[in-house]
């Protein structure tokens with residue numbers, strides 16, 4: 001099948017935090033091209049909501065970035081967006097909506113389970129969704145696509161020097177299977193004659209480039225820490241919590257709208273492999289107090305390793321949120337190369353995450 005001059009995209013994960021912002025950027029792209037092109041969204045019904053209802057939720061004016069007001073949404077919904085029911089883990093078939101005279105599609109695969117757990121159940125969920133689900137999707141779509149852009153995570157990235165020195169270790173199944181699928185996608189795509197690229201954002205935080213700022217419409221991993229203390233406050237707020245973290249380390253975060261802009265600009269570029277990270281880590285000793293403050297938790301101290309004599313709230317923390325986050329809070333900073341990324345959307349240094357952290361947490 002021929003490649004189209006118009007933008008033709010298939011997007012997974014559009015109901016998620018990052019995917020919804022990729023969706024907004026792609027709708028803008030279709031608008032900017034004079035209402036040319038097509039976008040197929042693969043999504044599933046959930047909690048009694050049909051795929052149409054879920055798509056309409058994404059177009060809620062309270063949630064959308066302000067630039068969406070310039071788009072003729074009725075026109076774009078009628079003529080340029082196609083919804084396709086598809087569950088990455090369980091769906092056996094994909095119908096023939098991809099047969100297009102216009103050409104082949106560019107698949108942006110953003111859907112994933114973002115479960116940082118270390119249990120056997122977490123392993124199975126991640127393996128089925130993020131690993132087998134991805135391979136099956138590419139195989140099924142093979143006749144209709146010319147390129148795959150895979151949204152991975154900066155935390156699956158390991159510098160080449162580390163690999164050469166056998167220093168590579170992963171913290172959870174999420175990282176393991178993201179790293180594994182990153183190895184498989186180039187092989188599979190090369191075998192099928194498809195283009196490919198791997199795009200790896202760091203921790204996704206709320207919106208900071210497009211008003212209304214700080215908006216995210218569903219739970220993000222970024223909020224796991226604060227949510228734990230917010231929910232535990234009533235039962236355990238009187239207890240001291242020793243939080244294990246590296247006082248010299250930090251959290252590498254990118255605002256969701258920034259990550260989506262970089263991703264969409266990278267799509268047509270020859271970039272194969274890109275870490276979408278911030279040039280500055282937000283120091284743990286700055287970020288964690290802000291998150292605790294937003295959660296209303298005042299009773300804490302920092303320690304350099306997980307204590308062994310845990311009090312009740314510490315037991316709960318290290319069994320739940322702390323089980324997923326401590327490895328990140330204790331880690332050293334990574335040496336990311338950001339030259340290519342900065343070229344795609346200049347001005348990243350201007351994004352002041354530290355200054356906006358309190359707003360993002362609230």
Ligand SMILES: NC(=O)c1ccc[n+]([C@@H]2O[C@H](COP(=O)([O-])OP(=O)(O)OC[C@H]3O[C@@H](n4cnc5c(N)ncnc54)[C@H](OP(=O)(O)O)[C@@H]3O)[C@@H](O)[C@H]2O)c1
Pocket residue numbers: 012013014015016017018019043044045046086087088089090109110111112113114129151152153154200201202203204205218219220221222
């Ligand atoms: N959050 C971060 O800090 C972060 C950092 C780096 C990279 N990433 C990557 O960015 C991508 C999006 O992450 P996010 O934070 O936006 O996640 P999210 O808000 O949890 O969204 C996940 C998306 O994947 C979809 N999905 C999950 N399982 C599915 C299945 N079995 N079938 C169909 N769709 C399924 C979800 O659909 P439903 O709405 O139907 O559940 C949702 O649209 C992921 O690939 C993630 O690894 C995230």
